Amino acid sequence: MVAFSCCIYDGGDAERYEMDFYRETGWRGKFRKKNRFIIPSINRVNGKCPLTPLEVGMMLRGMGFDNNTSIYLASGEIYQAERHLDPLLKMFPLTYSKKSLATPDELAPFEVTSCKAFSCKVW
Numbered sequence: 862m863v864a865f866s867c868c869i870y871d872g873g874d875a876e877r878y879e880m881d882f883y884r885e886t887g888w889r890g891k892f893r894k895k896n897r898f899i900i901p902s903i904n905r906v907n908g909k910c911p912l913t914p915l916e917v918g919m920m921l922r923g924m925g926f927d928n929n930t931s932i933y934l935a936s937g938e939i940y941q942a943e944r945h946l947d948p949l950l951k952m953f954p955l956t957y958s959k960k961s962l963a964t965p966d967e968l969a970p971f972e973v974t975s976c977k978a979f980s981c982k983v984w
Contacts, residue, residue: 932957
């Protein structure tokens with residue numbers, strides 16, 4: 862989701878390279894057309910970027926939720942999950958995902974395989 866929003870966070874050149882790779886793999890040139898201008902900082906100011914886990918935690922705290930609040934992360938793989946989720950997990954230790962609530966055997970019937978270009982993923 863972050864890759865396709867054309868947003869840049871704090872991962873530096875390495876993150877920028879990876880996001881470019883994911884965009885090109887998934888969208889084949891859509892983001893590199895000569896008449897298409899992508900300015901990540903403008904996307905961010907205009908509210909077109911997904912919130913970071915830290916921003917989500919701060920928003921929930923601002924709304925009055927405390928660290929006894931349970932959170933379910935309904936997402937696929939999170940880019941550099943350990944680094945990005947750490948602030949949210951410190952604010953809300955009762956955070957769960959499908960992998961923390963079910964065993965691999967229980968999840969197996971729901972796996973979907975997606976093959977695009979040069980890579981295949983199983984969720």
